[in-house]
Amino acid sequence: MLIRPNDIQKVANMFFNAIHEDEIEIVNALYEAVKSKDTEKADKLMEELAVDLEEHFSTEEELMREADFFGYPMHKAEHDRMRAEFKRVHERWKSNRNFAEVKRFLEDKLAPWLKLHVAQWDSVTAMHIGD
Ligand SMILES: [Fe+2]
Ligand SMILES: [Fe+2]
Numbered sequence: 001m002l003i004r005p006n007d008i009q010k011v012a013n014m015f016f017n018a019i020h021e022d023e024i025e026i027v028n029a030l031y032e033a034v035k036s037k038d039t040e041k042a043d044k045l046m047e048e049l050a051v052d053l054e055e056h057f058s059t060e061e062e063l064m065r066e067a068d069f070f071g072y073p074m075h076k077a078e079h080d081r082m083r084a085e086f087k088r089v090h091e092r093w094k095s096n097r098n099f100a101e102v103k104r105f106l107e108d109k110l111a112p113w114l115k116l117h118v119a120q121w122d123s124v125t126a127m128h129i130g131d
Contacts (some may be wrong), residue, residue, distance in 0.1 A: 002028055003024045003028060008020050008024060009059065009119050009122075011022075011117075011118065011126035011127070012129075012131060013063075013125075013130065014131055019080055024114075025131055027049065027114075029033070029045055031103070032130045034099045034102050034103045034106070043097070049086070057082075058123065061075075061076055064129070067128060069125055069128050069129065070128075071121070071124065078121055079100040089105045100131065
């Protein structure tokens with residue numbers, strides 16, 4: 001298991017928490033597929049993660065806009081950074097099916113980013129939005 005549910009801070013909005021829990025499951029499943037070098041599963045889960053990340057980020061951004069959250073541009077910029085990074089990794093995966101690259105991305109980029117991002121941005125945003 002790459003990310004334990006307790007590694008990701010619970011925030012003050014139940015939608016955010018539900019989104020994060022779903023994402024942790026996909027990331028962990030992808031991590032297992034990559035470790036066991038299962039191309040078919042990894043392909044499917046990369047697609048799933050692409051859809052899930054976009055839903056995750058756009059849902060938060062919509063809620064922020066509705067609530068007029070002051071940190072919207074900065075929070076969205078953080079999402080955009082990860083959108084671009086994931087897109088790059090996904091494109092590379094589709095061209096080379098290199099398990100090591102995806103494994104490194106999940107371990108060194110996405111997992112630490114998620115922990116920090118939720119603690120730094122989602123927690124403050126959720127407090128502003130409320131439940
Ligand atoms: Fe989030
Ligand atoms: Fe966020």
